[in-house]
Amino acid sequence: MATAFQLPHDGADPARPLRIALFSGNYNYVRDGANQALNRLVAFLERQGCTVRVYSPTSDTPAFEPAGTLVSVPSVQIPGRAEYRVALGLPERLKRDIRNFAPDIIHLSAPDPLGHAAKKLGRALGVPVVASVHTRFETYLEYYGFGWLRPAGENMLRRFYAGLDAVFATTSGFAETLREQGIVEHATVWSRGVDKARFNPGRRSAEWRWSLGIKDDEAVIAFVGRLVLEKGLDKVAAAVTELKARGVPHRLLVVGEGPARERFAAQVPDAIFAGFLDGDRLPRAYASAEVLINPSTTETFGNINLEAMASGIPVVAADASGNACLVENGVTGRLVAPDDIAGYADALTLYLTDPAARAAAGAAGLKAAQAYDWDEINGAVLARYRQLV
Structure with missing residues (x-):
């Protein structure tokens, strides 16, 4: 089950800066929702006076500048997914580096060889070891023809998360899923926030829509995310094909890049591919659409849902x-x-053709998004760290 945060017990020094060693499988070499959350956490921790040393694979072409002090670990490319790397563990020189750093707490964010080695080292050092679960790794196997390996993958996850001082899950629902699978017995919720100054309805741009060949009276379905199979690309393609068969006018706007782009583009030949967008361009894309589609079942939180809600558009997920x-x-x-293509088409049709329903859902989403504040959410993680230390 999921547990709520509490303030540190009596006797804990709430003002003492902590030294945190964070271990990540991908801290900044490819941009994704998980490492964006980790970087926000590290930046927050350092603003509170903590010192964070991050151990992760790196590349010569990182996607963005990292928060904290980033230490490169040995890694190799993942076969078939060369943009990602797998950390190989902790050589002796890095173990010495960690001992010299003398962390108060160790935070693991991926069940890879690096995470397993860091867990073992943390136990030897006698410091609390926690982990955060960012994605449903065991489900990825099914998208690449290795579904028969899922039981073995789940057993590996059970061993990895067993005996940790705390496990953070993104939602109470996901924590319950982990408990039902027997992977984690208890989890504490570390949610996600949204930058409401960045994502808001005011970002809508008729001029940008015109530049893409979108007319004022055309309704746009946005898909936002890395173009990989586990994001549900086949279901997006099937849903818009069903809309076309029904004669429902729409334009599909695809925001993102990835190894499955060529396959996906062949499935949705009429789509507009905007590529990877960052900075102010991403919130402009959300706000300039009428509805977001997110058929992924591998997400543990769904950052794109929250960003769309903050942008004032409905979500079909x-x-x-x-x-x-x-x-x-x-x-x-x-x-x-998840597999109901007609259901996706029905929901999309509602928001594409009924402006009142679209406006009501967008306003409700905008209101709900106001509750997700990054500093409050990350402050709760720091409070939990202090409890354990």
Whole structure:
């Protein structure tokens, strides 16, 4: 089950700066929701006077500048997914570096060889070891023809998370899923926030839509994310194909890049591919659409849902733990059974053709997004650290 945060016990020094060693499989070499959350956490911790040393694979072309002090660890490319790397563990020189750093707490964010080695070292050092669960790694196998390996993957996860001082899950629903799978017995919720100054309805731009060939009276479905199979690209393609068969006017706007782009583009030949967008360009894309589609079932939180809500547009998403925690069915959008293509088409049709329903859901989502504040959320993680230290 998920547990709530509490203030540190009597006797803990709430003002003492902590030294935190964070271990990540991808801290900044490819941009994704998980490492964006980790970087925000580290930046917050350092603003509070803590010192964070991050151990992760690196590349010569990082996606963004990292927060904290980043230490490169040995790694190799993942076969078939060369943009990602897997950390190989902790050589003796890095173990010495960690001992010299003398962390108060160790935070693991991936169940890779690096995470396993750091867990073992933390136990030897006698410091608390915690982990955060950012994605449903065990489900990825099914998208690449290795579904038969899922039981073995789940057993590995059980061993990795066993005996830790705390495990952070992104939502209470995801924490319950982990408990039902027997992977984690108890989890504390570390949610996500949204930058409301960056993502808001005021970012909508008719001029940008015109530049893409979108007319004022055309309704746009946005898909935002890395173009990889586990994001549900096949379901997006099937849903818009169904809309076309029904004669429902729409434009599909795809924001993101990834190794599955060529395959996806062949499935949705009429789509507009805007590529990877960052800075002010990403919130402009959200606000310039009428509805977001997110059929992924591998998310543990669904950052794109929250960003769309803050941008004032409805969300049509798969009814899975990472989406159901944010999207209130019939209020801020629609939740659809993951494989129900007709259900996706029905929900999209509603928001594409009914401006009043679209406006009501967008307003409800905008209101709900106001509760997700990054500093408050990350402050709770620091409070939990202090409890354990």
